[in-house]
Amino acid sequence: MSSHAQQARTLVEALPYIQKFTGKTIVVKYGGNAMVSEALRKAVMCDIILLSLVGIRVVVVHGGGPEISEMLKKIGHESRFVDGLRYTDAETMDVVQSVLCGKVNKNLVAQLNRLGGQAIGLCGMDGQLFQAVQLDEKYGLVGRITGVNPEPVENALLSGYIPVVSTVAQGVDADTAYNINADTAAAQLAAAMGAEKLILLTDVRGLLRDPRDEGTLIHVLHTYEVPELAAQGIISGGMIPKMECCVDAIDGGVERVHILDGRIPHSILIELLSDEGIGTMLQKED
Ligand SMILES: Nc1ncnc2c1ncn2[C@@H]1O[C@H](COP(=O)(O)OP(=O)(O)O)[C@@H](O)[C@H]1O
Numbered sequence: 236m237s238s239h240a241q242q243a244r245t246l247v248e249a250l251p252y253i254q255k256f257t258g259k260t261i262v263v264k265y266g267g268n269a270m271v272s273e274a275l276r277k278a279v280m281c282d283i284i285l286l287s288l289v290g291i292r293v294v295v296v297h298g299g300g301p302e303i304s305e306m307l308k309k310i311g312h313e314s315r316f317v318d319g320l321r322y323t324d325a326e327t328m329d330v331v332q333s334v335l336c337g338k339v340n341k342n343l344v345a346q347l348n349r350l351g352g353q354a355i356g357l358c359g360m361d362g363q364l365f366q367a368v369q370l371d372e373k374y375g376l377v378g379r380i381t382g383v384n385p386e387p388v389e390n391a392l393l394s395g396y397i398p399v400v401s402t403v404a405q406g407v408d409a410d411t412a413y414n415i416n417a418d419t420a421a422a423q424l425a426a427a428m429g430a431e432k433l434i435l436l437t438d439v440r441g442l443l444r445d446p447r448d449e450g451t452l453i454h455v456l457h458t459y460e461v462p463e464l465a466a467q468g469i470i471s472g473g474m475i476p477k478m479e480c481c482v483d484a485i486d487g488g489v490e491r492v493h494i495l496d497g498r499i500p501h502s503i504l505i506e507l508l509s510d511e512g513i514g515t516m517l518q519k520e521d
């Protein structure tokens with residue numbers, strides 16, 4: 236088959252998936268390694284633009300933990316994590332806001348625009364998208380989301396933009412901004428928007444039965460199986476809050492959550508527009 240015929244065949248094979256998802260909302264949480272490499276970043280941005288062009292309501296929620304740590308190091312401020320969350324004092328909060336709402340958010344918006352997309356940046360303070368109170372003193376200015384107003388995101392989508400959201404929240408119990416873990420914020424936004432899917436891009440193949448062996452990938456998982464896997468110690472470290480967010484999203488009404496390997500170029504398109512399930516898909520029931 237000629238390469239053009241192969242290309243046409245690939246597009247036709249994607250048609251039923253496009254028809255299934257067009258008009259639906261898909262929230263993509265983008266962070267970690269897939270954000271650090273320029274080539275991978277471009278591949279993710281192209282996937283997002285393509286999904287948007289075929290009528291899928293794609294919302295990007297981004298992290299930027301490594302960039303925050305880098306900036307803190309530059310100014311000689313230590314990074315400290317408590318239960319996987321960044322201990323956020325007032326100086327750290329300034330850096331988090333500058334890096335997430337400024338550098339990272341605007342760079343992603345600019346890159347989407349350069350690649351032919353139409354993107355707009357929002358943070359949790361814009362239109363009170365994320366409202367929060369202090370989670371616990373032991374984490375400093377880390378917030379617990381108490382309210383989500385998806386209207387600014389909905390309006391951006393209605394106007395034809397790809398919303399790119401950073402996860403700094405408006406404090407409602409004090410005159411401060413709060414730092415929110417990006418997985419948590421993405422899950423809450425997906426639930427508030429009644430999203431069809433939440434996609435979490437990370438730096439592993441998905442949930443593994445043995446974290447040292449990629450051959451043990453769990454392809455499909457039900458929410459009721461999660462407590463048992465956690466009790467067995469199969470879910471550990473950064474995977475614990477990630478799985479909690481996934482379960483919260485499903486309990487909040489999101490149909491399916493996918494944990495995908497951001498190191499695989501075009502993992503979003505492969506997962507969404509083909510039968511090839513390359514990550515872990517979490518759902519309530521069969
Ligand atoms: N069962 C498991 N399967 C896969 N990864 C696991 C598992 N248990 C713990 N992990 C760890 O969780 C990490 C992913 O969480 P995290 O580093 O917080 O992701 P991100 O920074 O992309 O949000 C993996 O790199 C891996 O070290």
Ligand SMILES: CC(=O)N[C@@H](CCC(=O)OP(=O)(O)O)C(=O)O
Binds near residue numbers: 265300414
């Ligand atoms: C409270 C908390 O830990 N906030 C995170 C927010 C960024 C984030 O979550 O980025 P990744 O998804 O790239 O890890 C932080 O300060 O690093």
